Amino acid sequence: MTPSPPAEPLDLKSLLPDELRALVSRLGQDEYRAGQILSWIHGKGVEDIDQMSNLSRAFREQLKEVAGVSRLREVERQGSPGGQAIKFLFELPTLERVESVLIIDGKRRTACLSSQVGCALDCKFCATGRMGFLRNLSAAQIIDQLLQLSRVLLAERGERVTNVVMMGMGEPLHNYEEVVRALRLMRLEHGPAIGGRKVTVSTAGHVPGIQRLAREELNLGLAISLNATTDELRDQLMPINRKYQIAELLEAAAEYFELRGRRVTFEYVLLAGVNDHDEDALRLADLTRAVPCKLNLIPYNELAEDTPFRRPPAERVARFRELLETHTPMAVTLRESRGRDIDAACGQLYQAQERQPRPARTALPAPAG
Numbered sequence: 001m002t003p004s005p006p007a008e009p010l011d012l013k014s015l016l017p018d019e020l021r022a023l024v025s026r027l028g029q030d031e032y033r034a035g036q037i038l039s040w041i042h043g044k045g046v047e048d049i050d051q052m053s054n055l056s057r058a059f060r061e062q063l064k065e066v067a068g069v070s071r072l073r074e075v076e077r078q079g080s081p082g083g084q085a086i087k088f089l090f091e092l093p094t095l096e097r098v099e100s101v102l103i104i105d106g107k108r109r110t111a112c113l114s115s116q117v118g119c120a121l122d123c124k125f126c127a128t129g130r131m132g133f134l135r136n137l138s139a140a141q142i143i144d145q146l147l148q149l150s151r152v153l154l155a156e157r158g159e160r161v162t163n164v165v166m167m168g169m170g171e172p173l174h175n176y177e178e179v180v181r182a183l184r185l186m187r188l189e190h191g192p193a194i195g196g197r198k199v200t201v202s203t204a205g206h207v208p209g210i211q212r213l214a215r216e217e218l219n220l221g222l223a224i225s226l227n228a229t230t231d232e233l234r235d236q237l238m239p240i241n242r243k244y245q246i247a248e249l250l251e252a253a254a255e256y257f258e259l260r261g262r263r264v265t266f267e268y269v270l271l272a273g274v275n276d277h278d279e280d281a282l283r284l285a286d287l288t289r290a291v292p293c294k295l296n297l298i299p300y301n302e303l304a305e306d307t308p309f310r311r312p313p314a315e316r317v318a319r320f321r322e323l324l325e326t327h328t329p330m331a332v333t334l335r336e337s338r339g340r341d342i343d344a345a346c347g348q349l350y351q352a353q354e355r356q357p358r359p360a361r362t363a364l365p366a367p368a369g
């Protein structure tokens with residue numbers, strides 16, 4: 001008989017309060033100990049159980065026998081010259097790497113987190129898509145990105161992360177359970193306490209995931225990466241469209257608004273000569289007219305060397321925006337990819353780092369004033 005592989009140690013970083021209380025009770029301790037452990041891990045960033053000094057030595061030993069606290073290894077940090085975005089590259093125990101970005105914009109300090117290593121969805125304009133799917137991140141690995149970014153921001157600028165976007169590597173709704181668990185963890189008062197309106201999940205259009213998220217009491221922001229106004233083009237750019245077509249996606253977005261009272265944001269990456277024609281702007285206005293939404297235009301980030309796509313000239317972007325604004329009652333925004341100068345599109349830092357390993361750490365710029 002082949003021996004079964006050793007069981008993975010329980011990761012305390014991924015446990016929700018009721019699960020931690022159950023564990024603590026099972027070990028013969030009072031339930032309030034769960035709150036202390038949560039504060040150590042999510043509030044103080046302590047991963048060494050021996051450092052949890054308000055737990056008795058005997059209890060710490062008991063805990064160590066059944067559980068541990070994981071941590072991702074930071075392997076690279078890269079800041080944009082303007083200091084508006086800092087990318088972090090983290091290594092998993094399996095040696096695969098994921099990226100997270102800290103975006104500094106006005107009073108907002110936004111952590112952009114990854115949910116998977118690689119991605120199965122193969123969107124044609126995306127560097128992560130070209131990697132293929134490697135693995136799902138655990139809830140602990142997702143929340144740990146936020147905890148580490150928070151620690152750096154606090155240590156170097158004395159500031160706190162105010163917002164979270166699940167827009168890094170991967171399709172969050174393809175790793176639904178772990179992503180939602182991480183989103184519950186980040187709301188806890190013991191830790192970053194970021195939830196509801198301050199958190200946005202971005203999807204390429206996974207309709208069942210949107211429908212499920214609409215039924216969670218999390219009241220999250222939802223961003224849908226649309227990028228085309230005909231199924232014909234979207235089928236080519238985003239193969240997930242062959243399964244969930246634009247009409248179905250718009251219906252799911254409308255339902256999200258009905259159930260959660262929150263407008264979705266449609267993201268539209270402008271690709272020169274592909275989806276940036278006048279007709280595209282008019283169709284985009286028409287398609288989304290019946291869905292309470294916001295429209296966010298993002299001129300393509302051209303940094304990947306082997307991409308066939310180009311960023312439209314500034315005049316084309318301006319014309320597209322003007323046409324759209326004239327024909328839609330919805331709010332239209334134009335977002336520069338804030339990390340344009342630091343490989344900002346998802347997956348690009350990963351690829352750059354793979355090509356040319358160069359351990360480097362960049363200090364955050366000091367806060368103004």
Ligand code: SF4
Nearest residue numbers: 119123126129170204
């Ligand atoms: S854009 Fe998002 S969903 Fe599409 S391949 Fe890239 S990571 Fe995956």
